[in-house]
Amino acid sequence: MRHVDVLIIGGGPAGISAAIWCKRLGIDCLLLEEQSQLGGQLFNIFNEIIDYPGMRTKNGIEMQREMVKHFVEMDCLYEVNTKVLFIDERSKTVKVKKQAKKQEICYTYLILATGSSQRKLGVPGEQQMIDRGEVYSASADGERLKGKTVAIIGGGDRAFEGAHLLSSKAREVYLIHRSTRFKAREQYVERVISNPCIKVMTDTEVTAIHGDRHVTSIDLESKNKEYKNLLVDAILIRLGVAPNVELIKGKVATAQNGLIVTDDVHQSSNPFIYAIGDACTTPLFSSISSSTGQGTIVAKHISSLLTEA
């Protein structure tokens, strides 16, 4: 069975940083990425990145290119298109699948850099919509949504920012939220409420998404049991993110919000398992630079343990 001193699951900024640092410190390390390319959530950033000190990029793709270039130049070992099926923390073995081929990899230390995913509504028609590619960015898809009727679902900063951005492009914008309380910043909420082009619907849940070849309408249910079908051309689901922790559930301690609990060197409740990036960081504190910083700390800590051994 293949053995590595450090196995990293996830090839976003956190995982890339951990791998670069492992290489830098002479640690035998392998990174696994489920997608066909490294970069993780960098692919979802369509605006300019102005907050990674020393390096401004036009968007996430450009940042991804620079990070992957660095990673490849450092000769870091990695496998893409490789899905982790199961973590056996007792035997310190991971079962993975690459295309049809399954294999097991044994680790001394495991670093979970699995990131987070957008939360879903969990209603009929949603997955079909996503599979059809009807996924929009409020900042990048203004032209694509020009003249359309758009529903944005959520009550946080991103929902309100999206509604604001699209209000000048779309024909009509609905902001639909299941409660009357918003998590978004006050100035964001005020800006949207005072905008005559945006209709805010509170205490309202989406119960289904309709449309065969593209979205045509959504079913709504209000708190006082009023039902309504709303004609829309596009939906932006902005319910926030959830950490990708399914693989490790019940195997390390997680907090109520689902995040993996770690100490100041990012060790989890299992001393052989570390977590970095959005799998253990609240969205409030999540950023590319904090993720890469965490990758550094973890590699340095593991290096000190391997040297002692």
Next chain:
Amino acid sequence: MRHVDVLIIGGGPAGISAAIWCKRLGIDCLLLEEQSQLGGQLFNIFNEIIDYPGMRTKNGIEMQREMVKHFVEMDCLYEVNTKVLFIDERSKTVKVKKQAKKQEICYTYLILATGSSQRKLGVPGEQQMIDRGEVYSASADGERLKGKTVAIIGGGDRAFEGAHLLSSKAREVYLIHRSTRFKAREQYVERVISNPCIKVMTDTEVTAIHGDRHVTSIDLESKNKEYKNLLVDAILIRLGVAPNVELIKGKVATAQNGLIVTDDVHQSSNPFIYAIGDACTTPLFSSISSSTGQGTIVAKHISSLLTEA
């Protein structure tokens, strides 16, 4: 009196990152730097930087240039040549001096990004040597030290790495350490001990540095009280680093190693004072990327507090 929501002391990577993030989050912020340029310890990195994910640079100066460019493009407010004389944490006021001009600045939150400094021997002749500019880098000054007799003082990684690097350039290399136990990695120690060009002297302390226009010799005292004068042309002091915390001593909790104690959002024992970078990070975990990551976290935390207020 001038008031800012966030006052940052120190313009190294941690402080620069905190300032960029404050700007990004719309926080009124001012950064103070004692030296004539921002960059902090980046000026002491003479080798290639290969461990800041996404951005490789030839040396610290090149990294400094990129970070300062970013900082300036973001329109971050700062003052160089500005020394903080006193922090009054009760009135949340800082007394500063720029050239002859003194002033007071009032803050809501204070971020200490004061970094760390090389430890000194504290012996006669040392400060004069430093003032004469006889400060060397083992990696960058090989040519300058070619054919010379060099003493390296210390027992950690940097001392041993320096001895190894210079052994192929200098005429003679002495590695002098006050104990017989080394903090350096075993492979570093072995490489030096097996190198016939390096003479290792243990249980030996430097008690004075001689030389008028340049170093000519050092006085040594061994544990069993033997005294010796050793002719050398250059000295590299590699005693590790100490956090720059004089300004805040007794005002926030510090650990036995001198580091400011902070929680997971880098808040110190005083809720209005934060610390980031080498002022609160052990040298083992110190890096540019962890420093910038900390700058991000702090700005985000302060932003959440200012928004709530």
